[in-house]
Amino acid sequence: MTPIFRAMKAHDIESCYAMTQQLNWPHRREDWQQALALGEGVVIEEQGKLLGSAVLWRWGERAATIGLVIVNNQQQGRGLGKQLMLTLLEKVPDYNVRLHATEMGKGLYEKLGFVTTGKILQHQTRALAAVPPVVMPAGVTLRRAQAQDVATLTALDQQAHGMLRSPLIAHIVSEHQTVLLEDTRGTVHGFASLRRFGHGWAIGPVIAQDFPAAQALVASLMQGLRGEFVRIDTDAALPLAGWLATLGLAQVDNPTTMVRGTPWTVPAGGMQAFGLMTQAMA
Incomplete structure (x- = not known):
């Protein structure tokens, strides 16, 4: 058949x-x-x-x-x-097409024209034991994202990885807990979202200007999650993974980032994707 x-x-x-x-x-x-x-x-x-x-x-x-x-x-x-x-x-x-491959799938994807561009580290804990303090970078405040922020957050998200994800950003702002960092001039320095996924809670995307901003965003979303299942998928080239390990989020997987087309280059001083929405949607 x-x-x-x-x-x-x-x-x-x-x-x-x-x-x-x-x-x-x-x-x-x-x-x-x-x-x-x-x-x-x-x-x-x-x-x-x-x-x-x-x-x-x-x-x-x-x-x-x-x-x-x-x-x-x-x-x-x-x-x-x-x-x-x-x-x-x-x-x-x-299109430039991105995926995250298991070791079993890498050979097939290479035959289809995909090339390796990096690694993703999946960190999670069955029960979050260490809830970190929220250490705010100087000059910024934290607030809940609103509908009027969607266009700005979409542009920052695209800056981090080249994908224009307007429907996704609108969804996480309207349906999930999404927070942002903003300075006195109204400039956004990063945002992150918390939602139900899989065995418990997932934090992502995490889009931030630098590591301290990413830490503050993640820590703010962890408040109230003591004892809960928490997962974050982060780029191995960025420093978030080491900090997550100190909080008891063990690395359980490391899929390979592969791209068919032209890999995205983050503009100098631009936003970086410290956390994925999901390995599938990136």
């Missing part, structure tokens, strides 16, 4: 959730719903059974991410993962 590749629909979420459960991935049904609401997915179906999935997110007219690439363990070796990727890549032929 020839497998069918088709667009992912809302009714596929239950099957996709079941596949991630089999892989011991932490995604809840709600996480899948959010992923599909912001992106576009493709699934493989054979005789009415879902065999695999992948999701593409377009961030503006030149950048995209791909994630949640899954093939049922019993269907490995049929080239289905490659077909999933090709189906999505055909939609964005001129």
Whole structure:
């Protein structure tokens, strides 16, 4: 029987959730719903059974991410993962496409034109024991982000990694606890968001001008999370990981950042992405 590749629909979420459960991935049904609401997915179906999935997110007219690439363990070796990727890549032929690869997936992605640009360190704790004090950088104050901040935060987010994620930023401001650092002139020095994800709480994205600003943002969102599951995915090239380890957030994974196209270069003095939204959406 020839497998069918088709667009992912809302009714596929239950099957996709079941596949991630089999892989011991932490995604809840709600996480899948959010992923599909912001992106576009493709699934493989054979005789009415879902065999695999992948999701593409377009961030503006030149950048995209791909994630949640899954093939049922019993269907490995049929080239289905490659077909999933090709189906999505055909939609964005001129885009710079980013993904985060497992060791198992790196070989496939390299054959599809992706190159390694870095590492992501996944840090988490089952029960946050050390809630850090909020040490504010000089000259800035912390406040909750509002709807009128979305355009500014979107521009800062794009500065950090080249992706224009307006729908995502609007979502985290309206639906989740999102805070920002602002000076007396109204200039924003960074922002970060806290939301339910997987086994508990995830902090990200964390977009900041420098490490002290990122620390202040993360610490502010950790207040009240003592004893809770907390996860942050951070760039290995930035210094946040070492500090997270001192708080008891152990490193549990280190996927490879890969890009097909032109890797993004942060402008001198520009914002940096200290924390991801998710490994899939970046």
